[in-house]
Amino acid sequence: MTNWLPNLSNGTGPLYMRLADHIETAISNGELAAGTKLPPQRNLAYDLGVTIGTVSRAYSVVHERGLVSGEVGRGTYVNSRHTPTPSVHIGQAANTSNAAVSAAETKQLSKLDTTAAPTVGQGVLIERHLSDIMAERAAQVASYARDFPEEWSIAGARWLAQNGWTPSPENIVPTIGAHAAVMGIIGAVTSPGDRIAFEHLTYSQISRSAALAGRRIALVDSDENGIIPEDFERVCAQQHPKMIFLMSSGQNPTSTTLPLERRKAIADIAHRHNVWIIEDNLYGAMCRDDIPLIAQLAPEQTFLVGSLSKSVAAGVRGGWVACPPHFGTRVRTAHKMMTGGLPFLLAELCARLVLSGDAHRIRQDCIAEVNAREQMVRQIFSGLEFNSNPDIAFVWLKLPEPWLSGTFRNAARKEGILIDDEDEFKAGRSEKVYHRVRISFSAPNTREELARHLHTLRRLLDNGSVSYDSMA
Template sequence: MTTWLPDIKKGNGPLYVRLADQMEEAIMVGHLVDGAKLPPQRNLAFDIGVTIGTISRAYALLHERGLVSGEVGRGTYVLSRKDITAQAANDPVTIGLSGSRPFTAPPGKIRFDSTAAPDIGQSAQLARLMAEIGTECSSEIASYTRSFPDHWYEAGARWLSYGNWRPSPEVIVPTLGAHAGIMAILTAITNPGDRIIFEHMTYSQVSRAVGLVGRRTALVESDGDGIIPEDFERVCVQQHPKVAFIMSSAQNPTLATLPFDRRKAIADIAHKHSVWLIEDNLYGAMDKKEIPLIAELAPDRTFVVDGLSKAVAAGVRGGWVACPPHFAQRVRVAHKMMTGGLPFLLAEICARLVMSGAADEIWQACRREINAREAEARKILAGHDFRSNTDIPFLWLKLPEPWLSATFKNAALNEGVLIDDEDEFKAGRSEKTSHRVRIGFSSPESLNEVTNGLKVIRGLLDNASAGYDSVA
């Protein structure tokens, strides 16, 4: 067993990440040689004066990086350089900017780490539409998109409508999906160095993307009902943010929905401190609680974003933005500069899906499938603490002692199930922990596969100590 010890004073970020980084460096430079056995978690925790939970998270992170292997009763060992290289070359779990999200599921794995619209046979309908467009619009497909027809804007106005709120087609911008729309807004109305407000846990791909374009993140506190208005105002006063990113309904990953009084308070605070609001309604539109959007309360300061990826088909990467008055052209130009432009085929198929009613029909079929899968999750996970919504394709699961989020994720992976731990959703460097994981159940091919994956999760929850030791 190695006598090497990390220095907890070195490095940046959460302590468990610093420990993992130092161990990775020690492996790469040879201080931890091939086959070396890492100290038992309790021993190392005692030796360097930290909690066993911190060591567990560091070891789990090393597992995720493909640097060590662990076996029940044997401990954790450094993989050989040959094994590390081979694993990196052959492992289809490709690491993206998020640091942990796989782009393709390895063979035999159940994918609970995605919330794309379930496959209910919509590809046949999409194929027919594409064939129609190819026949009717061959010249438009063969060239650049130089002008947008009116029905592209009308489709966006129709899809974004929610409750009593319906945007005018004149304020709509068709986009390459919700994420591209959000980034177009941010680059249109902010400058490098401006601060953007995010909840501690949210759709973190946006917060990471704003860092790439030179904007800074400001974190705001939230609870079971979403953003806390008093802390929102504190951040506005102290950090002078330019924009706040808000998922007002069915927040990802917490499923929190802001009550009306909080929406009104946030709208008032945004007016008071001249903060722009981006209201991501991607999941909210599926929830259908129809609490008025913040855009209804602050129409002059709120951009609304939605798309087809969760309700119709993720492969149809289309969406729309509804802008405050006089901002549509600015966002349209920013979107073109950021993305290179909107392909005619994509925009046309999205518009036809919406205008023909096919998008709503597909969503209703997806909704029935999601309802069945969510009901199955509630049945199998009964007795455990989780938040779910009948119309939303994921749940937010509280882990019992002694599980940590990253450790549970790794244990699930060892059992053939891919899930997202809480770090996947952290918008910035935060010590806040919820000891939860997100279980997305829309990607498996069948309800039977969902059932099998949920039974694995249930088994880990009910046998916490045994599963915990497997990654020690």
Template sequence: MTNWLPNLSSGTGPLYLRLADQIESDIERGVLAKGAKLPPQRNLAFDLRVTIGTVSRAYALARERGLVSGEVGRGTYILDHGRGMPQAGPALASSGMEGTREMEAPAGKLHFDATAAPDVGQGETIAALSARINRDHPHEAASYTRRFPDRWAQAGSRWLARGSFRPEPHCIVPTLGAHAAAVAIISAVTAPGDHIAFEHLTYSQVARSASLVGRRIALIRSDEQGIVPEDFERVCAQRHPKMVFSMSAVQNPTVATMPEARRIAVAEIARRYNVWLIEDNLYGALTDDPSPLLVELAPERTFHVGGLSKSVAAGVRGGWVACPPNYERRIQVAHRMLTGGLPFMLAELSAQLVLSGEADAIRARCVKENNARLALTHDALAGFDLRSCPNIPFVWLELPEPWLSATFKNAASEEGVLIDDADEFKAGRSDQVFHHVRLGISAPRGREEAARGLAIVRRLLEHGGAGYDSYD
């Protein structure tokens, strides 16, 4: 569609921004279809009577928004956005959520592709509590959950508490884990077509779920200290996201932890641009990080999420949200609509684990086991560049030349070890390249199995590149 000529007479702001907005608007309205070619920059600049630099900046901004692709020598083409709305296909084509892959993976594979709490014998405690719940609440266990006992919120208030943060029980919503909590928040507080901001690498299942419910993804750059505030502000100014998903303590997969100054900056930017915050603190619950939480810095706009999957038992699906004032009912309704409702057995089990003190005891055992496996990992992979954090069940491994992330993942799989490459954590199309893989060290069934898998990984790192052939 090289004869496309936008009307820039309306709107406010610089011409390049209005032109980029017009491209996005015409994609949403179907004026610019998938695969359509935009006019050459020089031609459009002549027709609009603007400089070629203005058109170039607009096209670059459209590429940054994921609307178009520029091919040297061929031009700029509209990508497939379903008239501005993400499609379900790509999101579903990726691998499943952590904890679901075991039934999909070939038998005999060693799992380093999940980070659930390690098996430290918590099954006995869970079995005993489940039997007691069935005995004491037979009617509730056999029926639908129609009420939320106060103890469920009290358990969430206790589990989410960190440092000086003590959320009030009336602000707590019990959920089917942290993932369901995040999707419920996005669904309740934003609308289809809104942008949700994520780091380039993050727990991407939330981003893919957001796409499935019609939200669009905006990407924020980060470094070894987490979100880069300057880039967050740029995204807020250009993309106007309604919400940002953040892991301020022990980011997955990079293990970055935001220092206090950055957290303050992120909170101030979010307040200035009226952006909601989701603070996922699943891994933070395993640390003694003294930095203030985002929810403490911006309580009026932060949904603080936590759960039991990394610290106690992923199969329990226990999670909670500490909501800003007056939002708990909206999140509770959205969660019920998206999940079908909270099972009494799981909610009661989660609450009893926390209120009895058993969750704290299991967490302490998990931390001890994680640290033993971290020591094992550092010994097994000595000499290679690992990023890790005490108590945390994964490491971020930088690959030596000539390995690429996806190629190494495939090579490891052929050797019987399942790991996650960098693409698994990309929230959307990214121009950043990461030659890393994540190793989930809590997934192997025991340290002996972990040692076997790590030995295979080391052998590939040292000798595999020259001999690995990806062709059949």
């Protein structure tokens, strides 16, 4: 075993990435020779003054780079390297051959890392509407979408309606899906340098995109009932965010739903501190709860976002924003500037799906399929701890000992299954460790195929001592 100890004050980025890069550098320059045993995680964490989770994640990264391997009961050792293979870091592009291999490998893996709408025969209806559009509106399809027909906004208002409340069509903006909708809102009402508040765990692609656009991230604590109003108040008082992004129902990845009291409290805090609210209702549109939306409680400061991705067809890429009064034009302009504009074919297809009632019928079929699959997950994962909602196509699973989140993700990948570890959902740098993974179940074509994958994961979970070979 080596007495090697890196200096993490050198370098940039998260501590675990700094540590991983230091390990790779030490291996490359011979400081850590082939066969060298790395320090035990707990010892190195103590010597560096970091959490064991930081060291575990760093070791996981260098294991993925092929630099080390673990042996149960013996430790983690530096691999022999006959031909140096450059690693790909954040911000660097992989070379063409590596990218092709990665793409080919991923294509063969079973995707339990996506929550897109399950296949329930919607292709037939979508094909019919596309054929009608091409027959009736070929000239518009061949050109840019310069006008926004009233039907597009009426469809959006109908799709975003919930529990007896319907937004006004005049405040609706059609968008290229929910992600583009959120970025359009951010571009419309915030400026570079402004802070946007997120829960520690959330749909992190939004926080990463916001950071790329020059916005700063503020993190708000949550518990088993969702975002904690008192901590949101603290963040507002100390960091003065311009906006907060949240999912009030079916939160991704925890599946929690905010109680009415918290929704009212968050709306009140946002009002007092002049904070805009983005309410992402993609999963909420699938849930069968009767709690009013925050957009209904505070329409003057809330942007409500919805799309067809989880409940009709993700590939259609259609969505809508219900804006506070007089903000529609600003959001529409920002959305166009950030995306290049709305394709006529996409917007017309989404409107026809909704106004014909086909989108609603597909959503009901998707919910029924998700219900059946969620019951299957409950049976196969019986005895394990996890969060779920019968109408949402994922579970937030607490890993039994000795599994770590990244390690279990890697073990699942070796079995040909893609899942998401907890780091995928962290909105910013956080030392919080949850020991959880998100397992989605809408992608497999059949329930039988899904059952095979779930049984494989259950076997891994129950035999951690046998399969836990990437850490030691």
